[in-house]
Amino acid sequence: MTRAKDGSSPACEVILYCDGACRGNPGVGGYAALLRSGGNEKVLSGAEAHTTNNRMELTAAIAGLGALTERCLVRMHTDSQYVKKGMTEWLSSWLKRGWRTKDNKPVSNRDLWEKLVTLCARHDVKWEWVAGHSGNELNERCDALANEAIDRFLAEGGDG
16 A cells, blocks of 8 residues: 555545536536445535636635545546646745745745645645646536536526
8 A cells, every 4th residue: 555645554445537617717616526436436516706827727626635634645637737837847836935926926826735745745645737628527527517517507597
């Protein structure tokens, strides 16, 4: 069994797909996360009135990881280079610079990045990028679920 970052063994292994969508950018946004472990599957989705695609991509990852109640090995699949590179390439530099970019500007969406960092610290997360709209079944399903969340939000009188 793979060891977690802190040396403990993860209690489970989870495949997590996440995706965000936005109608207008900014605009009405939706997110979806699909978790699979063993023979179990859990789907989470939601929408917000005034947001951006990047915020919805981050929210999807946060929702998926937030649903886990014990330390897991998580194979996180995202079609967002922003989320994957943020966590695997840019984060350490942002932290060294006090949440500033290399151009000394505040990191966008810091509130969500901080939540994601906290959740990732509880698990052993392996980030995997998948090309969006390329026929990957679970990625396509998350995209559809995120868009369905927007449709539900608007049908229920959400402010778009």
